[in-house]
Amino acid sequence: MxxxxxxxxxxxxxxxxxxxxxxxxxxxxxxxxxxxxxxxxxxxxxxxxxxxxxxxxxxxxxxxxxxxxxxxxxxxxxxxxxxxxxxxxxxxxxxxxxxxxxxxxxxxxxxxxASDLDSELRVLLGGVAIPPGGATYSGEGTQTLTLDYLNGELLKNVPLALDAVLETGFLPGEITGEPALRELTTPHEWEVTWPGKDGTFKLKLFSEQEKAVLLTPIVRVEQALESVSFNFVELVGDAPLPIPPEEYLYPANYFSRPCALILKDSEGSPLQGISITISQPDNPDWIKTTDQRGKVPYFIANSENSVGHTFKVLAMAELPKGQGLAELWVKIVPAQNT
CATH class of the missing domain: 2.60.40.10 (Immunoglobulins)
Structure with a gap:
């Protein structure tokens, strides 16, 4: 036929x-x-x-x-x-x-x-491009991922998929997307969700067969830092010292003055066994561990500073998740009778 x-x-x-x-x-x-x-x-x-x-x-x-x-x-x-x-x-x-x-x-x-999608678009997480050094988020979260096309609308309506490349801390399946990860879709918008745990990952955007790929800078997730109270106080009686920008007045004729730091959690309970590093200009760092009252002593030193001079005393608490900071602004005032 x-x-x-x-x-x-x-x-x-x-x-x-x-x-x-x-x-x-x-x-x-x-x-x-x-x-x-x-x-x-x-x-x-x-x-x-x-x-x-x-x-x-x-x-x-x-x-x-x-x-x-x-x-x-x-x-x-x-x-x-x-x-x-x-x-x-x-x-x-x-x-x-x-x-x-x-x-x-x-x-x-x-x-x-280009097969390198970096040349064609930017990934926006929560409306913001991920910086080259990465982005850090606190605790469990969901962010909307969208695309900023760099060359008109060449990739609009082209099927693309999103995936999470796990680096540290996260297990497979803990980072999710809507639409689902690894599924090609033409609406280029995803809701990316992660749990409240420490970890890092990158996001990978790709076309069919991964012929074109983009890998974002790293995304870091840290557990939410527990709210703490961390303050300079009088060594005896625990009366609070001035909080910056208010200054602590230090008479010029005193070589040193005692004080302390107290660290408590959000419920007011002392945090014991936390390392505290206290720094003051022209003096070596003072490193102590909080006692059962959440307290460490410290002696402010006058290193031949003249009347009117000011300096800062900084204290850093090494908390289980992150760091706590306390600050005292010291001003040298005229001598007082002892």
Missing amino acids: THNRESVVSGWDQATLKLNGMQIQLSDKNLLFRGQENVLTVEFPSPIVSAARLGVGINEEGLNLEATPPFNRDVKDTFSWTIKPDEGRSGPVVLVLYSAEIQLPLMLSCSVI
């Missing part, structure tokens, strides 16, 4: 089109990767076409593409082209398939992009 090619007026809808090994639909926005060989194949279920050509249609950016076999030359029997865009630029382009044996040409809408 012979096939009457002259009777065929439309046949592209019978063809199976593949780009880089993946079947594509006529309505897809297809990706061509800069500086790489992209293979387009067309297969028909019956011999309705004996020769076809591939050309370049709309190319507003003036992108330079090469093809093997060359554009606009007849290819017979086996329809396959290797298309290589220049490395330098991204942009939209339309490829055109046509044959004398099919009445109308077929238009393939394409986006020429």
Whole structure:
């Protein structure tokens, strides 16, 4: 039985089109990767076409593409082209398939992009780009991830997926997304949720078959720091010393004056066994551990500072999660009778 090619007026809808090994639909926005060989194949279920050509249609950016076999030359029997865009630029382009044996040409809408998606978009977490040094969040949280397209809308409506690359602390499944992680989706917005535990991870955005990939800077999650009370007080009686910007008045004729620091949790219970480092200009650091009252003593020293001089005494508490800071501003005042 012979096939009457002259009777065929439309046949592209019978063809199976593949780009880089993946079947594509006529309505897809297809990706061509800069500086790489992209293979387009067309297969028909019956011999309705004996020769076809591939050309370049709309190319507003003036992108330079090469093809093997060359554009606009007849290819017979086996329809396959290797298309290589220049490395330098991204942009939209339309490829055109046509044959004398099919009445109308077929238009393939394409986006020429870099395989490194850093060149094409920015990832925004909570509306803010993740800094190169990473971002830190406290406790359990959910952030909305969106995309900031850098080259127009080349990637709009292109299926992309999101995944969490675990670094430390987190177990598989503890970081979730909506839409689900690792599933291709065209709405480019995800709700990313993590538990309230210490850990680090990166987010990976990728196209089908991971032909194009972006890996974000690191995201750090720290358990919420428990609220603490950490203050300078009188050594005897525990009366609070002035809180900055109010100054603690230190008579010039005193070589040293005793004080203390008290560390308590949010319920007012003393925190015992916490290392406290106290620093004062021109003096070695004083390192002590809080006692059962959450207290450590300290002696403020006057290192030949003149009347009117001010200096700061800083105390750092090494808490289980993070650090606590207390500060005392000292001002030297005229001598007092002892």
